[in-house]
Amino acid sequence: MGSAMRYGELNPPNRILLGPGPSNVHPIVLRALSSPLVGHLDPYFMERMDEVMELLRETFVTKNRVCFPISGTGMAGMEAAISNLVQPGEEVIVGSNGFFGQRMAEIVRRYHGKPIEVSEEWGRAIDPSKVEEALSRSGADLVCIVHAETSTGVLQPLEEIGKIAHAHDALFLVDAVTSLSGCELKVDEMGIDVCYSGSQKCLNCPPGLAPITFNERAMDRVRNRRAKAQNWYLDVSLIEQYWSEGRAYHHTAPISMIYALREALRIIVEEGLEKRWIRHERNRDALIRGIEEMGLRMHARENRCPTLNTVSVPEGVEDAKVRGFLLDRFNMEIGGGLGPLKGKIWRVGLMGINSSEQNVILFLGALERALRASGFRVKGSGAKAAIEAYSERG
Amino acid sequence: MGSAMRYGELNPPNRILLGPGPSNVHPIVLRALSSPLVGHLDPYFMERMDEVMELLRETFVTKNRVCFPISGTGMAGMEAAISNLVQPGEEVIVGSNGFFGQRMAEIVRRYHGKPIEVSEEWGRAIDPSKVEEALSRSGADLVCIVHAETSTGVLQPLEEIGKIAHAHDALFLVDAVTSLSGCELKVDEMGIDVCYSGSQKCLNCPPGLAPITFNERAMDRVRNRRAKAQNWYLDVSLIEQYWSEGRAYHHTAPISMIYALREALRIIVEEGLEKRWIRHERNRDALIRGIEEMGLRMHARENRCPTLNTVSVPEGVEDAKVRGFLLDRFNMEIGGGLGPLKGKIWRVGLMGINSSEQNVILFLGALERALRASGFRVKGSGAKAAIEAYSERG
Numbered sequence: 001m002g003s004a005m006r007y008g009e010l011n012p013p014n015r016i017l018l019g020p021g022p023s024n025v026h027p028i029v030l031r032a033l034s035s036p037l038v039g040h041l042d043p044y045f046m047e048r049m050d051e052v053m054e055l056l057r058e059t060f061v062t063k064n065r066v067c068f069p070i071s072g073t074g075m076a077g078m079e080a081a082i083s084n085l086v087q088p089g090e091e092v093i094v095g096s097n098g099f100f101g102q103r104m105a106e107i108v109r110r111y112h113g114k115p116i117e118v119s120e121e122w123g124r125a126i127d128p129s130k131v132e133e134a135l136s137r138s139g140a141d142l143v144c145i146v147h148a149e150t151s152t153g154v155l156q157p158l159e160e161i162g163k164i165a166h167a168h169d170a171l172f173l174v175d176a177v178t179s180l181s182g183c184e185l186k187v188d189e190m191g192i193d194v195c196y197s198g199s200q201k202c203l204n205c206p207p208g209l210a211p212i213t214f215n216e217r218a219m220d221r222v223r224n225r226r227a228k229a230q231n232w233y234l235d236v237s238l239i240e241q242y243w244s245e246g247r248a249y250h251h252t253a254p255i256s257m258i259y260a261l262r263e264a265l266r267i268i269v270e271e272g273l274e275k276r277w278i279r280h281e282r283n284r285d286a287l288i289r290g291i292e293e294m295g296l297r298m299h300a301r302e303n304r305c306p307t308l309n310t311v312s313v314p315e316g317v318e319d320a321k322v323r324g325f326l327l328d329r330f331n332m333e334i335g336g337g338l339g340p341l342k343g344k345i346w347r348v349g350l351m352g353i354n355s356s357e358q359n360v361i362l363f364l365g366a367l368e369r370a371l372r373a374s375g376f377r378v379k380g381s382g383a384k385a386a387i388e389a390y391s392e393r394g
Numbered sequence: 395m396g397s398a399m400r401y402g403e404l405n406p407p408n409r410i411l412l413g414p415g416p417s418n419v420h421p422i423v424l425r426a427l428s429s430p431l432v433g434h435l436d437p438y439f440m441e442r443m444d445e446v447m448e449l450l451r452e453t454f455v456t457k458n459r460v461c462f463p464i465s466g467t468g469m470a471g472m473e474a475a476i477s478n479l480v481q482p483g484e485e486v487i488v489g490s491n492g493f494f495g496q497r498m499a500e501i502v503r504r505y506h507g508k509p510i511e512v513s514e515e516w517g518r519a520i521d522p523s524k525v526e527e528a529l530s531r532s533g534a535d536l537v538c539i540v541h542a543e544t545s546t547g548v549l550q551p552l553e554e555i556g557k558i559a560h561a562h563d564a565l566f567l568v569d570a571v572t573s574l575s576g577c578e579l580k581v582d583e584m585g586i587d588v589c590y591s592g593s594q595k596c597l598n599c600p601p602g603l604a605p606i607t608f609n610e611r612a613m614d615r616v617r618n619r620r621a622k623a624q625n626w627y628l629d630v631s632l633i634e635q636y637w638s639e640g641r642a643y644h645h646t647a648p649i650s651m652i653y654a655l656r657e658a659l660r661i662i663v664e665e666g667l668e669k670r671w672i673r674h675e676r677n678r679d680a681l682i683r684g685i686e687e688m689g690l691r692m693h694a695r696e697n698r699c700p701t702l703n704t705v706s707v708p709e710g711v712e713d714a715k716v717r718g719f720l721l722d723r724f725n726m727e728i729g730g731g732l733g734p735l736k737g738k739i740w741r742v743g744l745m746g747i748n749s750s751e752q753n754v755i756l757f758l759g760a761l762e763r764a765l766r767a768s769g770f771r772v773k774g775s776g777a778k779a780a781i782e783a784y785s786e787r788g
Contacts (some may be wrong), residue, residue: 007445010653015432022649033650034428037600038409039727051401072466072627073604075645078625098436110626200646206431208602208648230624232504233466233473249732251469253592254602255416256427257651259404266401316444319562333433338643345607 015327016354017028019362020103020150020308021178022200022207023351027258027345029205032263033256040253048262049243049253050124055265057346058288059180059203059273060195060213062187067211067262068243071254074132074177074198077210080105080234081173081196082144084208084214088112089362093170095126095161099151099338111230116140122152122166122340123310125303128160135168140169147185147260148178151338153300153310153347161328162191177201180211181268182280182351184308193218199257202220202280202307205264208257212236252347280306282393283355287348290386294371295379307355309348317374319343325370332366403639409721412757413571413621413729414544414702416594416601417745420652423599426657427650434647442656443647444638453574453597454589454607455582455667462637462653464601464628465648468571470590471604473501474628475567475590476538478608478616482506485534487564489520489555493545493732494569498538501751505624510534513603517546517704519697522554522582529562541579544570545732547694547704556585564571565612569621573597574605576661576674576701576745587612593651596674596701598746599658608628662746667750674700676787677749681742684758684780688765694741701749703742705736711768713737719764726760754780 017024029066038045049068056067070080079279082104086092087164092113094105097120105115116138118130131143143165148155158174166173171193181187187195193215200207214222214236222237229235233251241248268276284306288298293310299310313319319336326332335347350359364382371378432439450461457644464474475733477496480486481672484509488499491514499509510532512524522549525537538557542549552568559566565587573579576596583591584605588608594601608616608630616623616631620745623629626643633683635642678700685705693704707713717740744753758776765772 007449007656007663010426010429010442010652010657012429012432012438013436014430015436017431017433019433021646022433023430025650030430032404034424035504036408036424037404037411037419038406039411039413039416041407042407042721042727044406048404055401072470073645074649075545076466076627079625083730109628110622110624198646204648206648207434207646208651228504230504231473232501233470233628251467251590252415252601254600254651256419256600256654257602257648259406260650262401263404269401318777327436333436 005343008167015360016330018348018350018354018359019108019333020347021198021351022110022347022350023204023354024204026204026267026353028267029260029263033260035259037255040255041247045064045255046247048258052258052262052265053243055262055269056213058269059265059382060187061189061273064187064213064214064215066219066236067213068239068241069211069258071294072210073207074210075210076234077196077198078104079178079212079231080212080236081194082107082234083111083231083234084229085142085171085173085194085218085227086111086113089112091116091138091234093118093131093134093138093140093143095131095145095156097124097126097152097154098122098146098149099148100146102163104175110177112192123154123300123323124155130165131161135309136193140170144171144173148183148305148307150308151180153305154310155303155305158190159254160191166191169292171221178305180306181273181276182355183259183305184277187213196362202352203264205259205260208254209261238344263277280350280355283350283357283360285311286386286389287350287360289362289389290382291386293380294368294382307349307351309350311346311348313344313346317371317376319346321374322370329369330366332363355394357390405723410724410753412748412753413727414741414742415592415745417598417743417748419600419748420658422661423606423654423657426653429653431649434649434782435641439649440641442652446652446659447637447654449656450605450607451662452663453659454581455579456607457582458581458607458609460630460634461607462504462614463652464631465599465607465645466604467605471571471592472498472569472588472626473608473625474604474630475588476501477505477625477628478623479536479565479588479612480505480507481620484508485510485532487512487528487532487534487537489539489550490518491518491546491548492540492543494540494543498540500567517548517694519548519550522558525555526558526737529558529564531594534564536567538567540569542577542699542701544572544702545735546565546708547699547702549697549699551697552584552586554573560585565615572699572702575611575667575670576719577699577748578671581607589675593655596746597658597662599654600651603646603655608686618669646788674744676748677751677754678703680780680783681744681754683783684754684776687774687779688762688776701745703744705740705742707738707740708770711765711770713740716764716769719767720760723763724760726757
């Protein structure tokens with residue numbers, strides 16, 4: 001009794017989560033979270049682990065044996081990928097055109113690797129020829145690239161860089177946190193050796209898991225390290241033993257989150273990846289049409305990501321005020337800019353189930369209300385333009 | 395469609411989880427898990443983060459400012475504690491009388507520290523005078539001890555070791571994974587400088603979070619490291635900035651798990667820690683009475699942990715067969731032994747809400763059934779003995 005009475009019932013508001021993540025969680029996934037737990041060595045749970053691996057392989061479009069969720073958030077996925085591969089003193093090529101590319105370089109440095117940053121303006125894609133150049137003049141045998149840069153809304157074309165990396169006998173590591181199941185991604189076909197993601201973006205699962213996959217070429221590198229990876233919890237050579245038949249105890253799997261991921265992946269595979277990718281593109285296109293109709297500009301001029309849209313904050317409009325309006329009046333979250341883009345862009349996530357006509361039209365309407373309340377003169381109706389875009393396509 | 399049809403509905407069995415963890419999750423906590431998500435920078439969520447810190451301080455019985463859940467399982471808690479404190483080449487005293495003490499030594503080694511293991515037979519407590527001796531003949535300034543050794547069922551007395559550590563100007567680091575809220579633990583009063591736990595034991599929350607606390611003395615050590623901690627995801631100097639007013643983005647908090655932890659801690663504080671500790675002791679005592687009545691022996695001869703009970707597998711009885719019987723017939727999980735105790739003991743967790751008269755009586759009855767089915771001649775009725783023990787106390 002006593003002090004505890006200070007704490008009332010947990011009663012979160014019902015937000016529409018159109019920020020950079022977390023996205024809204026599918027009702028079936030929420031229900032899975034509230035299922036009773038079994039032990040992590042229970043035969044029932046082991047079968048679910050196997051299913052999660054199978055479903056993840058389908059989602060990553062890979063045949064890799066090593067394919068499971070890391071028991072941490074997307075950032076743990078990034079660190080797992082890098083800490084297992086990078087050895088002290090090694091040079092690593094890192095594409096740096098946004099916050100998460102820079103994070104990769106930071107993590108490489110933590111593990112005493114030497115990042116060679118191939119930089120590009122925030123809002124543009126990495127130029128493959130610069131990767132080629134960096135590989136030629138260095139001893140790097142690892143190239144790290146962010147697929148969908150959450151800080152800028154740029155979708156990075158991957159295949160050419162993958163070919164260049166392999167031509168130099170380097171591994172190709174891809175951050176698919178904001179792209180997995182929302183943007184075309186085929187790990188094996190695209191020549192990706194290591195790929196990780198997060199549960200809270202296009203998978204519509206709560207944050208807390210980081211799906212990851214290593215092919216055998218990458219696992220050979222892990223197994224032949226000079227010294228053990230400097231991170232025990234994220235050591236894939238140990239985790240793979242837990243996620244395979246021996247079930248060698250490493251840590252206790254986060255049962256409820258694994259339940260959730262299993263259901264989230266099942267929903268994705270039931271929709272079909274190709275259909276899902278097209279849906280995300282279509283909703284991005286309608287959003288852009290609406291944004292431009294209102295007299296606003298998209299921040300990313302090219303390679304616009306279907307899952308994370310960046311809109312430039314117009315002159316004279318206060319970023320935080322608009323976001324506050326959307327949150328208070330519409331229960332709708334959108335994101336602000338990071339780093340150099342703080343105050344300059346809005347980040348509008350349309351991820352997984354959140355990529356829908358309903359959300360696009362409602363967001364455009366809500367944004368118009370917020371802009372008008374800020375004294376901004378909207379050029380035309382964004383919602384109307386989006387409705388027309390959808391109607392044309394049928 | 396297609397392949398997804400292979401995956402049926404998630405429909406886990408309703409287990410009674412009396413193993414070494416996870417324990418059963420409180421219905422209120424399960425419900426919290428299925429609440430709709432908000433963004434991790436939503437004002438609603440920030441308030442919940444503050445509540446979780448307050449509630450954790452009450453549960454750890456500490457005034458430490460740094461007190462929050464690590465976004466990983468209990469093992470991430472262990473690694474966070476060690477990786478932030480240990481620097482390459484440093485000697486570290488580690489109490490080693492079970493699996494998790496050995497794990498601590500392994501993690502110290504990963505960070506290029508030199509563990510000095512103060513060993514004891516599996517099933518006995520660490521002798522404080524041996525810690526004193528090890529400190530005297532080494533340059534160690536960190537002592538790591540497991541409070542409730544999950545592999546043996548021994549509860550380690552802490553206060554004397556804490557005093558010895560401080561007399562040698564060493565920090566005292568305690569693993570409270572299996573004790574927090576189930577065994578008497580007062581971080582400040584007991585002179586503990588760093589303490590971590592796991593959500594899935596006596597907190598009755600799913601696995602996936604590791605509450606941790608550092609006092610200022612320990613944080614000074616972290617801040618004055620020669621080089622950054624060799625682990626980014628678990629770097630408390632970064633995580634504390636996310637869990638304080640600036641909310642500096644580090645990773646996306648696992649929203650649903652934080653909801654769950656908030657409710658789990660609220661339930662604990664509402665019951666009251668002292669009452670809770672006594673309840674765990676009382677149920678352990680009744681369990682032991684029943685076990686001995688049946689002609690079985692407890693594995694731990696002294697310092698028996700109230701939350702995790704170890705029973706020696708009697709001669710001629712097959713460990714796995716008994717556990718299988720309990721799972722199949724009673725939907726009841728208990729644990730087997732680890733390492734040298736494999737096949738030799740059963741581990742019976744009575745953690746949090748699972749520490750109840752109902753579970754003790756049912757377990758003893760179920761075990762009698764399983765033993766008889768194995769051909770073992772039970773001496774007396776364990777369930778009857780436990781009922782008598784409870785009735786005497788009223």
